[in-house]
Amino acid sequence: MSTTGAKAYPGGPALLLALLLAIPLVLLVAVASGTVPIALPEVLGSLLRTNTDTQASMIVTQIRLPRALLALLVGAMLGISGAAMQGLFRNPLADPSLVGVSAGASLGASLAIVSGGVALTGFMGLTLTSLGAFLGGLTAVMLVYGLATREGATSVTTMLLAGIAIAAIAGSAGSLLELGTSNENLRRISLWRMGGLDGADYQRVWLAALTAVGLCLALPRKAGALDALLLGESEARHLGVDVQGCKRQLVFWVALGVGVSVALSGTIAFVGLVIPHIVRMLIGPAHRYLLPASALAGALLLLIADTVGRLVLAPAELPVGIVTAALGAPFFLSLLRHRREYGL
Amino acid sequence: MNLSGISASPWGEPLLQDIDLNLQRGEIVGIIGPNGAGKSSLLKVMSGEIVPQDGELTLDDTPLDQWPDRERALRLAVLPQQSTLRFPFSVEQVVLLGRMPHATGQQADLQIVEQALAATDALALRQRPYTALSGGEQQRVQLARVLAQAWPAPEEPGSVVLLDEPTAALDLQHQQWVADNLRDLAARGLGLALVMHDLNLLSAVADRILVLNQGCVVTIGKPEAVYTEALFAEVFNARVTVSLHPTRGNPLVLPA
Numbered sequence: 001m002s003t004t005g006a007k008a009y010p011g012g013p014a015l016l017l018a019l020l021l022a023i024p025l026v027l028l029v030a031v032a033s034g035t036v037p038i039a040l041p042e043v044l045g046s047l048l049r050t051n052t053d054t055q056a057s058m059i060v061t062q063i064r065l066p067r068a069l070l071a072l073l074v075g076a077m078l079g080i081s082g083a084a085m086q087g088l089f090r091n092p093l094a095d096p097s098l099v100g101v102s103a104g105a106s107l108g109a110s111l112a113i114v115s116g117g118v119a120l121t122g123f124m125g126l127t128l129t130s131l132g133a134f135l136g137g138l139t140a141v142m143l144v145y146g147l148a149t150r151e152g153a154t155s156v157t158t159m160l161l162a163g164i165a166i167a168a169i170a171g172s173a174g175s176l177l178e179l180g181t182s183n184e185n186l187r188r189i190s191l192w193r194m195g196g197l198d199g200a201d202y203q204r205v206w207l208a209a210l211t212a213v214g215l216c217l218a219l220p221r222k223a224g225a226l227d228a229l230l231l232g233e234s235e236a237r238h239l240g241v242d243v244q245g246c247k248r249q250l251v252f253w254v255a256l257g258v259g260v261s262v263a264l265s266g267t268i269a270f271v272g273l274v275i276p277h278i279v280r281m282l283i284g285p286a287h288r289y290l291l292p293a294s295a296l297a298g299a300l301l302l303l304i305a306d307t308v309g310r311l312v313l314a315p316a317e318l319p320v321g322i323v324t325a326a327l328g329a330p331f332f333l334s335l336l337r338h339r340r341e342y343g344l
Numbered sequence: 345m346n347l348s349g350i351s352a353s354p355w356g357e358p359l360l361q362d363i364d365l366n367l368q369r370g371e372i373v374g375i376i377g378p379n380g381a382g383k384s385s386l387l388k389v390m391s392g393e394i395v396p397q398d399g400e401l402t403l404d405d406t407p408l409d410q411w412p413d414r415e416r417a418l419r420l421a422v423l424p425q426q427s428t429l430r431f432p433f434s435v436e437q438v439v440l441l442g443r444m445p446h447a448t449g450q451q452a453d454l455q456i457v458e459q460a461l462a463a464t465d466a467l468a469l470r471q472r473p474y475t476a477l478s479g480g481e482q483q484r485v486q487l488a489r490v491l492a493q494a495w496p497a498p499e500e501p502g503s504v505v506l507l508d509e510p511t512a513a514l515d516l517q518h519q520q521w522v523a524d525n526l527r528d529l530a531a532r533g534l535g536l537a538l539v540m541h542d543l544n545l546l547s548a549v550a551d552r553i554l555v556l557n558q559g560c561v562v563t564i565g566k567p568e569a570v571y572t573e574a575l576f577a578e579v580f581n582a583r584v585t586v587s588l589h590p591t592r593g594n595p596l597v598l599p600a
Contacts, residue, residue, distance in 0.1 A: 092431065228441055230431050231489075234393055234424060239493065240417030240445035285431040 012289030019296035067200035073208035079298020082272030087226035100140035103167035105262040108136020134263035141255040195266035195321030223287035350399035374550030417445035421494040432473040442492030460492035463525040571595040
């Protein structure tokens with residue numbers, strides 16, 4: 001397979017490099033800052049295991065580091081999933097939640113909360129709420145994909161419409177649940193919806209890492225096919241792309257990535273929509289660079305957003321979903337005002 | 345590419361009935377017919393998008409649907425009637441996509457892209473974003489992409505190229521430019537099938553003309569044999585005068 005876009009947008013490798021350099025620096029700052037500020041040398045010492053007994057070292061390695069790593073991994077999954085979805089739907093405004101994952105996950109989480117399983121621990125350190133969210137998201141995607149597939153061919157347009165319908169059904173079912181439940185549960189549900197990374201531990205980090213590695217290995221292999229799909233499905237077929245197989249794999253990986261993200265951190269809107277869009281404006285639409293750069297940029301945005309969320313109201317916390325929207329939306333709007341310069 | 349006894353009715357109504365056509369490398373076959381005669385459907389059958397109910401469709405003696413996706417793309421390139429691309433790829437990136445099935449390496453790919461862009465007079469557009477181009481410029485770029493996919497190479501089998509209205513949005517100069525380059529590519533071993541409404545341009549470029557009406561082949565042959573006043577009266581319900589080009593000698597269709 002020949003590669004595309006090596007010459008026309010020289011910004012691709014440069015952006016990847018800049019993001020790769022920025023992430024460790026931001027990670028250090030994120031781990032150092034918080035209600036109890038810790039000096040950078042001490043942070044480094046804790047991370048390199050030279051001093052392990054101090055209270056600072058406990059805070060760094062047991063609380064802040066897993067949380068920061070979880071933010072990076074979830075952000076990466078949301079960013080790369082968003083880029084893949086926008087390619088699949090041939091629409092720069094598509095969002096991973098379009099295939100019904102977020103709505104289904106929301107309903108699953110609400111069901112779990114209402115049925116009283118908040119405190120129970122299920123599988124791999126996940127609460128029952130998380131499991132409910134994961135299963136709800138997965139069920140929704142399978143329904144949407146099944147509805148849009150006929151005689152072995154999946155219609156992307158039908159998937160979009162079925163996604164809207166399934167999201168509406170899940171939304172109304174969720175509202176029905178909320179009507180009948182206690183005020184306490186209502187508050188839990190609405191907090192869960194805002195998205196949060198509190199409760200991060202290494203079990204969750206491992207789960208996120210496994211999924212993120214899978215996504216970051218599988219999706220970039222489809223970069224050429226996604227470029228071709230932007231021309232149109234029959235055009236991609238004429239270029240030798242196995243279009244149906246490609247769709248199936250893309251939907252599978254995106255559903256898994258977003259499902260795990262939602263299970264670990266609630267619905268964090270906006271990252272999957274806006275990150276690929278911003279990256280595309282900077283380095284063009286070729287997926288060879290768009291996919292990895294969206295993963296890295298998503299990771300960076302979510303880490304910054306979570307750190308800001310921990311700091312502004314300290315010792316209380318702002319849910320990360322609120323921060324991503326508040327940080328990302330103005331940036332996105334300013335880019336939109338300059339869209340002519342990007343040929344959009 | 346060989347079609348024998350092809351019939352297709354993908355939506356119940358028969359669109360094509362009993363079509364025979366043998367398209368050789370090195371020749372250009374033009375397909376004409378009134379609106380709704382089945383011209384685009386025929387191209388879609390030949391490209392594998394519509395599966396025929398009856399008949400045999402082979403590419404290099406192997407049934408078309410038995411070619412693996414990528415192998416088929418090395419032998420068959422297709423320009424659909426309309427293509428929408430809403431992402432701001434540069435023109436060069438769009439044309440490079442045509443090299444996707446090939447494993448010729450970036451150096452050779454970029455050379456072919458340059459030649460394909462030259463063949464559609466789009467070299468000057470090379471670094472422009474596709475979304476900023478006019479309709480005619482976009483059509484030239486899409487055509488260049490298809491030509492880049494099919495570009496003749498010494499160690500490759502040579503492609504069959506199906507073009508649906510490749511010159512519809514082009515100005516006079518570029519219609520002529522593209523027609524000359526298609527002739528040139530046919531001479532270098534490509535086999536081309538064109539659907540075109542410009543009868544006079546087609547008679548200058550095509551070796552044979554296939555006339556479709558209501559899904560059936562009316563006739564097929566050299567332009568000078570096919571273009572008769574009686575045919576246009578019968579098939580197109582149009583009164584025309586057929587004359588000859590003063591210097592090139594190909595038949596011209598003029599309103600009566």
